[in-house]
Amino acid sequence: MSRIYEDVDPAYAANCSNITLCSNTVGFFKNFSDEIISIAEEDNWLQSFEKVEDVHKVTAVMENKMIMQGLQEVFSRIQPLYRSKDAKISQEKLKEAEAALKQGDLNKSLALASQAVLRSPMTGIDEVADRGVSLALALWLRSEVLLRLNKFQAALEDLKLA
Incomplete structure (x- = not known):
């Protein structure tokens, strides 16, 4: 599991994965996978697919x-x-990312700063929260976290965008 998701309860994540991917109950994924498998079984294609090297399976x-x-x-x-x-x-x-950064949790800070970037409107669109510069602030903080993680090129890109 990625470090970004360390805060996710492992039992919850496993339960979600099992329900979503391995459930035998009727639902979208179960019906969808059954339908695709039945198509793949036509003309014994599925048997020949099992012999295909992993690198060529998508093709x-x-x-x-x-x-x-x-x-x-x-x-x-x-x-x-x-x-x-x-x-x-x-x-x-952004505030949560700053707090995580102060605590030294760089991965959590990076994840939260990235969420701040994703949720930020373009500069000047919404001036209520932070005078319309939420995107620039989020990019600035994320660049700081990236610098501390020694991801210099990514930090530079965020600084350019900010």
């Missing part, structure tokens, strides 16, 4: 027109889901 799937058609049909119905930009939430994440 093999993409070359199977029936599987790709099934995947594209499902993916075409997916609706985008995203969180809107919010300067106040960005400011909260």
Whole structure:
């Protein structure tokens, strides 16, 4: 598990993974995987797929027109889901990132600073929380964390953006 996710309860994460990926109950993922497997079993394609080297498996799937058609049909119905930009939430994440940085938890600080960047509106859009500079502040802090992590090029890129 990545260091960024150290704060996630391992039992909760395992339970979510088991429910999502390994569940035998009827649901989207179970139905979806069953449908793709049934397509792959046609013409004994799945048996030949098992012999394909790992580095070529994605290519093999993409070359199977029936599987790709099934995947594209499902993916075409997916609706985008995203969180809107919010300067106040960005400011909260920035404060949490600063606190983690003061405690010396660089990975947590990096994760929180990145969340602050993601939630920040463009400069000058929302002046309520921080006079419209939430994105610049979040990038500035993230660059500081990146510097402490010896990720100099990434820090420089954030400073340029800030």
